[in-house]
Amino acid sequence: MDTNPVHIDAEAAKASVFGERIAHGMLSAGLISALLGRGLPGPGTLYMRQSLRFAAPVKIGATVKATVTVASLNPEKKRATLSTVCTVGDEVVIDGEAYVQVPSRG
Numbered sequence: 001m002d003t004n005p006v007h008i009d010a011e012a013a014k015a016s017v018f019g020e021r022i023a024h025g026m027l028s029a030g031l032i033s034a035l036l037g038r039g040l041p042g043p044g045t046l047y048m049r050q051s052l053r054f055a056a057p058v059k060i061g062a063t064v065k066a067t068v069t070v071a072s073l074n075p076e077k078k079r080a081t082l083s084t085v086c087t088v089g090d091e092v093v094i095d096g097e098a099y100v101q102v103p104s105r106g
Contacts (some may be wrong), residue, residue: 022057028086028094031066036100040068041080044103050084051096062088071097078102
């Protein structure tokens with residue numbers, strides 16, 4: 001468990017570069033995993049690899065949107081490389097790339 005005071009201690013977080021508590025970055029990154037399993041590619045997807053760049057903090061109570069787009073496909077191996085981005089409003093808070101095995105259809 002990450003017990004970094006910037007996430008759990010309001011007084012300590014006030015003294016940080018952020019000036020207030022922020023959400024743990026992996027909470028936002030977890031939205032990417034949920035989207036891969038439920039949306040694109042969907043049920044049966046095997047999540048093989050993920051890179052993440054934490055570009056900006058997420059304030060407590062902010063609404064985070066995850067977006068996944070296909071960057072490349074390897075039909076022979078049933079693999080896909082996906083661009084992954086989390087935003088709060090127009091601000092990118094996480095970007096990266098996922099590599100997945102795509103489920104067979106039909």
